[in-house]
Amino acid sequence: MSDTTQIYGIRAVIEAIKAGEPLDKVFIQKGLKGPLSRELEDLLRRSGIPTSYVPLQKINKLTQNNHQGVVGTISPVSFLSLEELTDQVMAQKKDPLFLLLDGISDVRNFGAIIRTAECSGVDGIIIPKKGSAPITGDTVKTSAGAVFRIPIAKTDHIKDAVFYLKASGISIVAATEKTNHLLYDVDLKGPTGIIMGAEDTGISPSILKEADQLAKLPLLGEISSLNVSVACGVFLYEAVRQRVL
Structure with a gap:
């Protein structure tokens, strides 16, 4: 502390x-x-x-x-409102990339995700006011200081953010195993918001229903899931691949 x-x-x-x-x-x-x-x-x-x-x-x-x-x-950092973040980014970028975190509770996972988001060019991170890991010294350390270099917004509910982003022309992609569609078949080149779910329960069903597309990663081993920060890295760098190549 x-x-x-x-x-x-x-x-x-x-x-x-x-x-x-x-x-x-x-x-x-x-x-x-x-x-x-x-x-x-x-x-x-x-x-x-x-x-x-x-x-x-x-x-x-x-x-x-x-x-x-x-x-x-x-918190050692200041948070924006959902509207402030969205309006600020949309005024500067034609095809922004947002990251929405639905209940990430582990501060080290949170820090690792922030670090990857900054490295992969995410324009803003959106978290709920309740049920999300706080930004502590461990978060700052795990993020390698990236927490000070990427804007983060808090919203009452992630579903509110989904509605607002969709109304702003942002396509919402939810990372979930509850689909047959692989990540590599999803177009991430346009304005996109990627949702990652909680470590133990994933994305809440009510939010999944509102996503434009669902996408999963192929798992070829016997373990049924990846650590959320690792899965998030794969999703974000698939977006980088599509946007850079």
């Missing part, structure tokens, strides 16, 4: 929210009671800031300071 700014103490976190500080996540000790804790929880609900209720031991691991059962973290 040393690479992520911390705010600790109930009153301090409340004032940070009221001041508009870009809190990435707030950890609250389970069973915390009192008027201040209720005020904090109300603010968190209204602001949509991701919140985790955890044991005291977890809070103590996050900080040795007088935390009063509450620790907030501020």
